[in-house]
Amino acid sequence: VLYDLGHLERYPMALGNLADLEELEPTQRRPDPLMLYHKAIGAAKKFYQNEHIYPYMYLAAYHCRNKNMKEALEAWADTATVIQDYNYCREDEEIYKDFFDIANDMLPNLLKETGNLAESTDAEKGEVVSSALQDPECFAHLLRFYDGICKWEEGSLTPVLHVGWATFLVQSLGRFDGQVRQKVTLVSREAESNEDDEQSSEDPREGRRRGPRRESKPEEPPPPKKVGVERRRASAGPRPERDEKGGQEEEEGPPPAMALQEGPVLTFQSEKMKGMKELLVAAKINSSAIKLQLTAQSQVQMKKQKVSSPRDYTLSFLKRQRKTL
Numbered sequence: 001v002l003y004d005l006g007h008l009e010r011y012p013m014a015l016g017n018l019a020d021l022e023e024l025e026p027t028q029r030r031p032d033p034l035m036l037y038h039k040a041i042g043a044a045k046k047f048y049q050n051e052h053i054y055p056y057m058y059l060a061a062y063h064c065r066n067k068n069m070k071e072a073l074e075a076w077a078d079t080a081t082v083i084q085d086y087n088y089c090r091e092d093e094e095i096y097k098d099f100f101d102i103a104n105d106m107l108p109n110l111l112k113e114t115g116n117l118a119e120s121t122d123a124e125k126g127e128v129v130s131s132a133l134q135d136p137e138c139f140a141h142l143l144r145f146y147d148g149i150c151k152w153e154e155g156s157l158t159p160v161l162h163v164g165w166a167t168f169l170v171q172s173l174g175r176f177d178g179q180v181r182q183k184v185t186l187v188s189r190e191a192e193s194n195e196d197d198e199q200s201s202e203d204p205r206e207g208r209r210r211g212p213r214r215e216s217k218p219e220e221p222p223p224p225k226k227v228g229v230e231r232r233r234a235s236a237g238p239r240p241e242r243d244e245k246g247g248q249e250e251e252e253g254p255p256p257a258m259a260l261q262e263g264p265v266l267t268f269q270s271e272k273m274k275g276m277k278e279l280l281v282a283a284k285i286n287s288s289a290i291k292l293q294l295t296a297q298s299q300v301q302m303k304k305q306k307v308s309s310p311r312d313y314t315l316s317f318l319k320r321q322r323k324t325l
Contacts, residue, residue, distance in 0.1 A: 003030075010047050015040035016058035023062065037062055053082045057098065064106055069114045069132040073141035076102055080148025084269060088156040096160065099149060104168045107142075111175040136183035139176045140264040143184070143273065143280060150270035150294075159297070161272075166291035173290070178283040183263035186281060188274040272296070 008014045019036035026032075031039075037059040044052040060075035080099075088096070111133070118131035132138045146169060153160040173181070268274045276293050279286055 009043060012040040012044040012048070012052050012055045015043060016055055019058060019062070023065075033062060050082060053079050053095070056082065057102075060102075061106075064110055067110070067113065067117075069110055070135060070138050070141070072110060073107075073138050073145070076107065077141040077144035077148070080145045080152070082148075084148040084151035086152060087154075088152050088158060088160050090158060100165075103145070103149070103165060107145075108168050108172055111172055115175055133175055134177070134180055136180050137264050139181055140184045140266045142172060142176075143186070143266055143268075146294075147266075147268050147270050147273045150272040153272075154270060161294055163291060163295055166294040169294060170285060170287040170290055173280065173285055182281050182283070184281060185263060185265045186277045187265065187267050188277070189267050189269050 002008050002014075003018055008018065015036050019033040019040065022030060022036060023033040037055070040055040040058060044050055044055045056075050056079040060072045060079065063069075063072035063075060079102075083095070083099070114132055118133065149160060149165075268277070272293060273280075276290060279290050279293070
């Protein structure tokens, strides 16, 4: 009734709850759950500057239940993209538990089930069947999820990642073949200048991390756009004729190595993931090095802080009772 009267347009979590209920027991002449999930994300972008994580978690849980691995990974990555603009504090225990369950339970199990399904299909048909584990964009979404968690940890007084996280990260990385992982191009985001830090520190939202947000387009319609992952073009476009431009087109075109490759490009925001770029796309996974890097103290904490006493942020609007998925 509230939805029919238009009272839920500004309440993303209410729309997510309604979508869950519609999935359990569909109502005639009502929108399907997927439409409601995307409408909740759109409301969070339009009315709350994309500061809610749970609309994305609702969507990811829906895709996880329906074994849509790529869509679930993308929604989880979008969730981490939102949380990376904050610092972790002890008040975020419930949010931490949600991310812990995703990284160490839901996500690894979904990858395992996808791999088992692909193997059984191969055995039945006697041929190679493409699965989401062969999609480099899925691997890029996985890395973007962990990049957001690492960025969330940076500058926080309490560490987030421990050896338990690292163990399941290595396990999840191993689900992707080395050739698939090497199709993802990893780049690092340059550090913000001191001027930008001073200007952005005047933001009235004191708990927000300094620097521009990675996703700041509330007018963008759902489904959410992938952040940091983009398809590389095979070439920069048609080259001009040699008789008109001479040899100048070679200077403007991309390097030959880049022109011959295709794959997603992911820009890391966190220092930890930047330090693991070579490890993540290596032909053989070095589990010890990855675990050591992921559980190391955040490098951002070593930087000098201009603020005399760091403040924890409060995300009261994100607090809600945890869902049973």
